[in-house]
Amino acid sequence: MKVSATFHKKVPVPGIEYASQGFHCTLEAEPPPEIKGDREKLRRYVQSLFQECRDRVEQQLEQVHVAASPHRAHEGNGAQSGREHFARNGHARNGTNGTAPAPASPKQINYLRALSQQVGLGYVGLDDLVRQRFGKDLGSLRKSEASRLIDELRTESEA
């Protein structure tokens, strides 16, 4: 049995009109024998692989935000092989164009609030989570932080 988890995210290219860049991470792994027959363990294993992909992509995006110069990176260890791809295309861009991290948009904040209700976290729970994770309040989140949290809560709401 082989498990393959992929996470892909597209963001604008700073300073270039109508361009976006995609960050893509795929991890392929052979699950340990003891979890192959256990559906629940397998589910958690797949989830952890997916989480790892997402974290690596987000980490890469953070670096791009800071350096404003996208670059390529490789991941991989042991039985797992990983690859990240960087690609440009001609899609419309819709984000920031400087090196300063952009604040989360009101649309993102609204969606986070909506998701907090859908996953049973509630408004107060969301505030606490943001403070715990990022050391700031909801209104001070950066775009990339809000985006990461949206992905997490959405995964939870769809689980």
Next chain:
Amino acid sequence: MSAVAVLSASQVGTFSSCSLKWHFRYREKAPEERRSVALVIGSAVDVAIKTGVHLLRSGEVRVEALETERVFQAAWDAELASNKIPIDWGKKGQDGQREMALAVTRAFLDAEDLPERVARIRSLDVRFELPVVDPVTGLEVPGLRLLGFLDAIERTPEGLRPLDYKTAASRAGYDEQSLSTHLQGSLYSWALHQLHPEDATDEMAFQIGLKLKMPMLEDRVVTLGESARRRALLTVLHAHRAMDLGVAFPQPSFLCGGCGYQRRCAGWQDQAGPPLALDPFARAVC
């Protein structure tokens, strides 16, 4: 296997009104030449309404203390900041359009019965991605999913219903007959039945901010039963088939004035690709 795996309700709506616009936007992913002010206003008002509703639901602000203009301004600024396409502000100009958008937001958030409206809301911004079921066979269509966002789900004494916030320049399209087969509404109603089979009713609510001389909020509640949902799903399936075949041609209508692909459309005949592939499953009709 189909090249189109995930369709949104708005994609199907776009394809229904102009297959060529769908082709430019979703297949070629071409940047729009300009952005319609109606979209800018619609997006900013939508964000402002939802921000207001969240503030009230969270208890962060009481209804009498809700600062509508401040909420609106934040949404407006963010909308303009994120927009990189030239906006066609029309005769009113940017300031006039901002005034209109603010007035429409006020029609929503300063409504006398706002607390009751907010109390009916069970959840906001509900995303769905569901396998499409062929209403004729009752079977899932392999590899095709329908994606969308319900603005809100309302709870009424009868059960749950989707709510969609709209802004419109006139009441056209919001009469009883047009709404009885509303494509987006019927698909949202279908989605709600999939998400909450026990509680979903056949009702669909629209709250429409009308951009008239005197901007106002009007409500529409329409019943979209099995027949409307079946019609909408069949529209999705037929649109999907046409998309797969590469059907795309200009469909002139009153919507052309606000379209962001006018130049590209004008030169389509010189750029169009090869003739359509023959549909191997099509039956000859004499």
